[in-house]
Structure formats: structure tokens, C-alpha cells
Amino acid sequence: MTAPRTAAIGASEFGFVSDLVRREAAIVLEPGKEYLVEARLAPLARAAGTGSVSDYVRALRQTGDHRQRWAVVEALTTNETSWFRDPGVFEGLRTELLPRLQSVRSVHHTLRFWSAAASTGQEVYSLAMLLADSLEPARRHQILATDISNEVLERARTGRYSQLEMNRGLPARHLVRFFERSGTGWNVGAQLRRDITFRALNLAAPFVALPTFDVVLMRNVLIYFDIPTKRSILRRVRQVLAPDGWLVLGTAESTRGIDDEFEAVRFGGLTAYRPATNASPLRRA
Incomplete structure (x- = not known):
């Protein structure tokens, strides 16, 4: 049986993440990047034992844990690279x-x-x-x-x-x-x-x-x-x-x-x- 698809991150949770990475790292996440947030934060959500990325972000908003918030910022920085690129x-x-x-x-x-x-x-x-x-x-x-x-x-x-x-x-x-x-x-x-x-x-x-x-x-x-x-x-x-x-x-x-x-x-x-x-x-x- 195919596992049910995890619901996409909610608008409120996406807004919180967008504000967080803009404030901490000046990175701009425009609407339409929900898929990116979902993919990058899914490993953090699994490690935390939460049911979804939205659940993970809601828990993060309540705890105010600075280390976890910085983990979100790091997860959303782009690290695409290769040898002698360009x-x-x-x-x-x-x-x-x-x-x-x-x-x-x-x-x-x-x-x-x-x-x-x-x-x-x-x-x-x-x-x-x-x-x-x-x-x-x-x-x-x-x-x-x-x-x-x-x-x-x-x-x-x-x-x-x-x-x-x-x-x-x-x-x-x-x-x-x-x-x-x-x-x-x-x-x-x-x-x-x-x-x-x-x-x-x-x-x-x-x-x-x-x-x-x-x-x-x-x-x-x-x-x-x-x-x-x-x-x-x-x-x-x-x-x-x-x-x-x-x-x-x-x-x-x-x-x-x-x-x-x-x-x-x-x-x-x-x-x-x-x-x-x-x-x-x-x-x-």
C-alpha cells in the first residue's frame, strides 16, 4: 500500500518560516516556494518526531528554541556546488x-x-x-x-x-x-x-x-x-x-x-x- 502524501505546509507556517529566514539571513522566500520549505524541513520534522512539517513549525513557534530556529535557517540555505563551476x-x-x-x-x-x-x-x-x-x-x-x-x-x-x-x-x-x-x-x-x-x-x-x-x-x-x-x-x-x-x-x-x-x-x-x-x-x- 502506498503511504499517504504528507499535507503541504500551511500558509501561516510558511509565513513564519519566511519571516524567520529573512530576519536571520536576509534570504527571500517568495510565495510559491512552499514546496522548497516542505522538502528542506522534512528531515528536521522527522528527527523531531512530528507528524508533518506544519506540525514541526507550529511546535517551533511555541518553544522559541534558538538552536532549532537556526537549524531551519541552515536547512533553507542553498548549497548547490561543483568543482570548477562555470x-x-x-x-x-x-x-x-x-x-x-x-x-x-x-x-x-x-x-x-x-x-x-x-x-x-x-x-x-x-x-x-x-x-x-x-x-x-x-x-x-x-x-x-x-x-x-x-x-x-x-x-x-x-x-x-x-x-x-x-x-x-x-x-x-x-x-x-x-x-x-x-x-x-x-x-x-x-x-x-x-x-x-x-x-x-x-x-x-x-x-x-x-x-x-x-x-x-x-x-x-x-x-x-x-x-x-x-x-x-x-x-x-x-x-x-x-x-x-x-x-x-x-x-x-x-x-x-x-x-x-x-x-x-x-x-x-x-x-x-x-x-x-x-x-x-x-x-x-
Whole structure:
């Protein structure tokens, strides 16, 4: 016999969840996303022993348990990722942006990169592999990897991936060079780990104790925020970005119409953004 289908989350409960994630993480859940909330919160509801997601949310409203509420926020953050996602972006970094950056930085300068919304780590480790291949041998670098979700950040920090995850975009030569077999999975090698720091950070909140970065990768995350929040995030990014540093967004994202203090420059398949006061004769996007 087929099990009865669980009733969809109620309108009141959806409204509560929408308000919660907007307040805590500035993530916008528009009406029509009920299916997403239902799917993401179903494991939490099962773990709590409640009959449905609506029951789980109603119980959460009554208890006010902060840890459980944050678990809901983490469950509703999107963590879709893969190795070298959007290859044109990484090719533009390799052939254009990194050489340009090295040409204007002393070899004694430590290049600093920030991978915001790092998720389970594929992007930050992809960046680390790219830097290992592309930077001058004497060039030092540091990478900060952040995410709002402690759960996915811990996975990234652990650096262990299944064979299925490894198959999503990782070139064979990088597998051999940078990873170690561990049972049925793979572990990131020490060479990639040594220059990466992982830290929980909410992009919608003030940035605390961040250094100045040469490159900020903030890809495929602004699309989840409303316009005022996007504007606030971009303003704070400019405050921690070197005056001639670069911001890299997702291929479907842009600063246009949100923050006019950035100028877009196209490098082949990569569009990067820098503070507008550092305009140059480069072809504008």
C-alpha cells in the first residue's frame, strides 16, 4: 500500500518560516516556494518526531528554541556546488585576472582571496588548485572560506568527498595531484588545506575583523537577497576590497543598478568588478 502524501505546509507556517529566514539571513522566500520549505524541513520534522512539517513549525513557534530556529535557517540555505563551476570563470581567472594581479603586486605581497558562500568546499578547493597551478612559485597567498551554515562549513573543513561528488567537474589530473583515496571516498591533500581558513559568516550582517582582499568570489548568492540587502552587502564588500581589487559574482549576477561604485570588466568568459575610481582602458562589460 502506498503511504499517504504528507499535507503541504500551511500558509501561516510558511509565513513564519519566511519571516524567520529573512530576519536571520536576509534570504527571500517568495510565495510559491512552499514546496522548497516542505522538502528542506522534512528531515528536521522527522528527527523531531512530528507528524508533518506544519506540525514541526507550529511546535517551533511555541518553544522559541534558538538552536532549532537556526537549524531551519541552515536547512533553507542553498548549497548547490561543483568543482570548477562555470569553467569560463576559472579560465578568465587563470589567463587574465591573476596575471594582471601579479603584475601590480610585489612578490613579497601575500595575495588574499575570499570565497564567500563557500558551501561544502568545492569552490574554495577549486580556487586553491587554480592558484597552485597559476601563481609564481615565490608568491604567497591566503584564502578565507565563509558560509552562513556551520554544517556545510564543517563538511568543507573536513575535506572528504564521495566518488559521486568527485565526478562533478573535477579533472582527472587534479584528482591524482591534490587528493588522497580514503576508503570509498577521497580526502583533500595537505597542500590545498594549508593556506585556507574556514569561518562562519552571515553576509547580511556586519563583517567583523576581515582583512583587505585582492579578490572576492561571491558567486550565486546575491540572487537570494532583496535589493536593499544586495546594496548593503556590496557596500561592505567594497570596504574590505583593495582599491584595485576584484569582485567575482555568479554568471547571472551583476552590480548594475544596485551599486554604481563598481565597474564591470570582461575577461573572456569572466566578468569581474572593481571599484569604479580605478577605471582603466580595458574593455568594459
